Amino acid sequence: MVATILHGRALAETLRERLTEEAARYAHVYGRRATLALVSAGHDPTAALYAGQVARSCQRIGLDCQMRSFDDDVAEAALRETVARLGERDDIQGVVVLLPLPPHIRQRVVTEALAPEKDIDGLGPRNAGRLLHGLASYVPSTADAARELLRDAGIALKGKTAVVVGRSNVGGKPAALLFLRARATVTICHSRTPDLAALTRRADVLFASTGRPGSITADMVKPGAVVLDAGMNAVAGRVVGDVDFEGVAEVAEAITPVPGGLGPLTNLVLIRHALLGPS
């Protein structure tokens, strides 16, 4: 194996210690623990996995985590109403809508109902618009975790070629905007991009958020590239990323593993948003 593995462990530990102090300070000042609310609909295994990770991180750091789970057939209006009401509560510091939602629910309708100041995963249009304009906002936590990890590893983006694979509002788009803000030259690719490999092979920094295990293979990566894998896919009881780790690690200079890598940082970044506000 050639690549340095970007575990992000030291960064996660530092962040966890800082957040534990912040959570204690919050509890001291307000006389109660800070609280996150997670809202899910249906039984998507990846969403369940993510919810479990967030709940465990909250417990470890000293936040309360409330779960509102609905069945697959929940009405869009009921989900929207729940999210709106949770966002109005003073005793809840952040609300996260777990994705994906069942097909009959329009994600936009639900995320638009959430008060922007409680939208700690940056899913709604107000935070997305502020991110686009380079203003302080809640940035979707996986993209924010990628920014943190690069900063911690001393990998500068300025002047680099960055390629983002995936154009979702929680993955590819916010990552691309953060990379652009850091003055990388950014290309966004998706499932209809012709000759994807020709573009990804130009990347100094390659960010994958496709939701398809193994969609980035060694032949798609420039030797010496930094590869960030946002993927978190539950496959046969295991978590795997979107990148073919074994193959790509033979070519890349640095790579995030799954599990590990961006995943644990994502939870911590989400909690940081709840305790410390937008950045």
Ligand SMILES: NC(=O)c1ccc[n+]([C@@H]2O[C@H](COP(=O)([O-])OP(=O)(O)OC[C@H]3O[C@@H](n4cnc5c(N)ncnc54)[C@H](OP(=O)(O)O)[C@@H]3O)[C@@H](O)[C@H]2O)c1
């Ligand atoms: N670490 C975490 O905490 C965390 C948080 C959120 C998401 N995730 C993970 O990140 C991954 C992606 O999530 P998402 O919400 O961004 O997914 P998504 O909404 O399904 O979007 C996937 C994107 O990837 C593109 N795509 C799919 N297959 C492709 C391929 N073979 N080649 C090129 N592009 C392809 C799609 O293109 P089209 O637009 O053309 O369909 C789409 O833009 C998932 O594994 C998810 O679990 C992790």
